[in-house]
Amino acid sequence: MREVYRALDKRLERTVAVKVLPVEVSANAERKQRFAREARTISALNHPNICALYDVGSQDGIEYLVLEYVEGETLGKRLEKGLLPTEVLLRHGIEIADALEKAHRNGVIHRDLKPANIMLTKSGAKLLDFGLAKWNAAGASEEETLKTLTRGGTKLTNEEPHSIRVPFRCERGCRDRPRRNPCPSRAHRPWR
Numbered sequence: 001m002r003e004v005y006r007a008l009d010k011r012l013e014r015t016v017a018v019k020v021l022p023v024e025v026s027a028n029a030e031r032k033q034r035f036a037r038e039a040r041t042i043s044a045l046n047h048p049n050i051c052a053l054y055d056v057g058s059q060d061g062i063e064y065l066v067l068e069y070v071e072g073e074t075l076g077k078r079l080e081k082g083l084l085p086t087e088v089l090l091r092h093g094i095e096i097a098d099a100l101e102k103a104h105r106n107g108v109i110h111r112d113l114k115p116a117n118i119m120l121t122k123s124g125a126k127l128l129d130f131g132l133a134k135w136n137a138a139g140a141s142e143e144e145t146l147k148t149l150t151r152g153g154t155k156l157t158n159e160e161p162h163s164i165r166v167p168f169r170c171e172r173g174c175r176d177r178p179r180r181n182p183c184p185s186r187a188h189r190p191w192r
């Protein structure tokens with residue numbers, strides 16, 4: 001678990017997010033390496049739906065990343081208040097799929113995709129936290145790709161997966177939830 005602070009970059013007069021590796025964790029070479037890898041990974045991915053990296057460094061034994069400050073709430077927090085309207089769900093789903101496609105094209109597998117790592121902002125969804133991401137050289141064979149994937153059943157996070165239920169709607173936007181398929185009005189057909 002890293003610590004993330006909202007901070008002010010006085011030189012550029014902009015709000016930033018500073019993600020630090022606490023001193024007690026900095027002593028762990030593997031965690032330090034993972035942090036450095038996270039920085040390299042984000043800096044290689046330039047995409048409107050991926051949180052940007054501004055700077056990276058270390059001071060008094062504390063490793064830090066300076067990130068674009070993403071104003072909004074995580075998808076996890078948002079889901080505590082209820083389901084997303086279908087239209088919003090689809091919009092954010094497409095944005096995240098787009099961000100993942102960019103990552104995959106660059107040989108990066110995120111491996112920690114969950115509501116706490118997705119920020120919803122006024123301008124769209126942003127993918128965060130490449131701390132567990134793995135690199136896989138672009139153009140690698142399927143066998144090489146599979147070697148970099150996590151073994152089935154390996155737990156990467158303590159968080160339970162959320163099941164997002166998408167309410168049924170027929171293609172005419174009929175709001176009543178028909179019990180039968182197609183919609184009882186007969187004229188309506190279900191969305192595919």
Ligand SMILES: Nc1ncnc2c1ncn2[C@@H]1O[C@H](COP(=O)(O)OP(=O)(O)OP(=O)(O)O)[C@@H](O)[C@H]1O
Nearest residue numbers: 001002004017051067068069070074116128129131
């Ligand atoms: N760039 C950012 N702007 C605003 N808030 C952020 C930003 N990055 C992270 N946060 C907030 O901090 C929380 C934790 O960040 P993040 O997921 O990157 O770290 P983490 O989960 O502690 O790291 P890890 O799981 O890799 O140990 C996020 O859920 C989000 O609420």
Ligand SMILES: [Mg+2]
Nearest residue numbers: 116117128129
């Ligand atoms: Mg996280």
